[in-house]
Amino acid sequence: MNLPADQLVYIGLRDIDPFEGYILNKLNIKAYSMDAIDRFGISKIMEMSLDALKPRNKIHLSFDIDALDIYVAPSTGTPVRGGLTLTEGLYITEALNLTGRLQGLDIAEFNPTLGTGDDLESTLNTTMQIIRKACADREGKLSGVKENITNLSKELNKK
Numbered sequence: 001m002n003l004p005a006d007q008l009v010y011i012g013l014r015d016i017d018p019f020e021g022y023i024l025n026k027l028n029i030k031a032y033s034m035d036a037i038d039r040f041g042i043s044k045i046m047e048m049s050l051d052a053l054k055p056r057n058k059i060h061l062s063f064d065i066d067a068l069d070i071y072v073a074p075s076t077g078t079p080v081r082g083g084l085t086l087t088e089g090l091y092i093t094e095a096l097n098l099t100g101r102l103q104g105l106d107i108a109e110f111n112p113t114l115g116t117g118d119d120l121e122s123t124l125n126t127t128m129q130i131i132r133k134a135c136a137d138r139e140g141k142l143s144g145v146k147e148n149i150t151n152l153s154k155e156l157n158k159k
Helices: 018-026 034-040 042-052 086-098 117-136 147-158
Strands: 010-011 032-033 057-064 103-106
Touching: 010 034, 010 042, 032 034, 032 042, 034 042, 042 086, 057 086, 057 117, 086 117, 103 117
Parallel strands: 010 032, 057 103
Antiparallel strands: none
16 A cells, blocks of 8 residues: 555654755655744644644554654664654644544654663653553553663663
8 A cells, every 4th residue: 555645744854955855845745844843833733734634544653753852862863952842742642642543653763772871761761651642551551661672772782
C-alpha cells in the first residue's frame, strides 16, 4: 500500500536543506517549522495538521526524539537547541491519540549510548512519557520497558 505524500505531515522542523525543501514542496507535504509553532501555537498547528489528513485514514506517528529540545532529550545523535518542549511533544502525541485513529508509533533518534547517565535518564523519561500518551497508558502498563532500555544501555556502554 502506498502512502500518498499529501497524507504526510512534519511538525517541528528546524533545519531543512534546499533539497529537502524542494521535495516537501514538489510532493505537497505539509511541514510546520518551529517558527510556525512559535507563531501559531502547537494547538493550531495540530488543528491544521489533522485537517490536512483524510478523516478515515489511520495514523502512524514516527516521533523523532531529536525534534525535542536538547534540554528535554539530550541522548540523541543530533541534539539541537530550540526544539519542541516536552509539553508540545506530549500535546502532539495526545492529540493524535484522541482522534482514535492512531494505530502505530515508532520512536527514532534515541541513542542510549550517548550522553551522561543523567542525559540517558532524562531522554528515557521523556520517551516513556511520549509512548504513554500514544498508548493512553496512565496506569503503568508499560512498566519494565524503562528498566529494559536502561539495562541495554549499560550493556552497550561496556563494549
